[in-house]
Amino acid sequence: MNRRYFTSTDGPAVMIAVALLAPLPVAAQTWTPPRTADGQPDLQGVWDFRTITPLERPVALGTKEFFTDEEAANFEKQENLRQDRDKIDPEVGGLMYPPGGVVPYNEFWYDRGNKIVGTKRTSLIVDPPNGRLPAMTPEGKKRADLRAAEQRETQLGRPHADSWEDRPLQERCIVGLNAGPPMTPGAYNNNVQLFQTPQYVVILNEMVHDARIIPLDGRPHGHLRQWKGDSRGHWEGNTLVVDTTNFKRETSLPNSSANTHLVERFTRTGADTLLYEFTVEDPTVWTRPWTAAVPMRKSADPIYEYACHEGNYAMASILAGARAAEKAAEEAAKKGSK
């Protein structure tokens, strides 16, 4: 639907139209996806999943599942202002940055989009119904506390960096921040290209560039644990369902564990839209499964090469910085004892 067609003079007609269109899945069911030559629903193309809709619904919104148009416009305005790194004074702090800390990237580096999702949902999480991550297990809380403490030290310019192993997998270019599985909108490179042959579906994320090649022939999961897990796909009607287990250590989700069972669902909802849904079952970390929905838009742009490791000057700099800080502290202590 093209929003340009609605002007203020349309008044009540617009409201009725919006109300009728609100339950998008109904509209999706009536739309027939194109087919590949061998008869599969055709999901191919480059898909853009940039959005500023948060994973979790802000607590203040309570049980509000959808924004109205006006609320959506307000939220976008405020959120774009709040996210603007160029407007954060490190001395004062802001967003997740504490006062006197480091704001490591300015706006130049961001490509997170500036719109909420087209469904106007208030969170990407659709289950639990409150739009928030479920309660954590004691192990989950331990992971979250540790991560929060480490992040705080990093934000204050004192990253824990005895070696690269203290840094997150994303900084090491081993897994992509938002590439998943599961894919979650992030700071930049929110693009994925889907390829289909009769035997395989391939998910190629721009972030850290590797292809997830998913067999559709019903073969069972393997035994090897891999960073991206082990994915198997099948069709349920017009929906591609991808089942992933055997993660090596964690998924790309913060605080997650290797014990994750992930189910992703890809459904074309229109000529230029694809609904990506995923359910995370990780009993090590969360007390119940949870589900998020990320609508994607077709992009005319190609996927670029993101040579993360090849250009990772940051890792050497982080480690060298930590060693320099230790040396300075040592020298200061020596002076103090004299």
Next chain:
Amino acid sequence: MTRQIAAARFARAIAALMMTALLQLGVAATAIGAEPARTADGKPNLNGIWQVLNTANWDLQEHAARAGQVVTLGAVGAVPAGLGVVEGDDIPYLPAAAAKKKENFENRLTADPEIKCYLPGVPRATYMPYPFQIVQTPNYVLMAYEYAGATRTIHMDKAPPNPVDSWMGHSVGHWEGDTLVVDVTGLNDQTWFDRAGNFHSDALHVVERYTPRSPDALTYEATIEDPKVFSRPWKMSMPLYRRLEQNAQLQEFKCVEFVEELMYGHLRKQPSK
């Protein structure tokens, strides 16, 4: 024995001989690659997991087996021999480039980008000792390599202009009969052709040809053009073999974690004295 029985036996023997001859002809015809399997759009079906069975990644040119450079690796680190994959076995370096190649060879233990798990470039990605998968669709052919999770997308229809030089380059493909021809430009000067220090500049232009030669083998040819490094274009060729295991699948070879100690070890926190 009656004449009738003898005649019948003779006829059967002739028929059997003819059948054998026909079968042999049939086998020969398949081996020469008469008619490849095709995709729905009528192109040769190159989908599959492929791998070379040669030592081109150690040295493109003919070479006897030689010792490795890491003494503790013994036979494991030695270089297996190879008859070479370069047409005429001659890589036509310009004089300055020939000296650079020699220097690369001497410094290969530290200077080869493969040592640091860097993206391999083209054509090296094809003949590394890891499988790769061809994912063929009408508009795009995705090449997914097990080594380092490298990928490149071959644009078969409207190719966007090359935005910037990259490790895996900019690939535009078309079909010439049953051959997939890929024109690769936009490659940076950071990759090598092999572990022996054969190299190129950012002026590299590669034309690759993938041709079915039997149900389970392709012929791979790459023509190399780089006026900053070579006095004329030169060509390599080799078969690619299908991985026939029932459960064949690309696995992760995310080698970053295997090179971090090498690259960053000197920046590790030292035990306090």
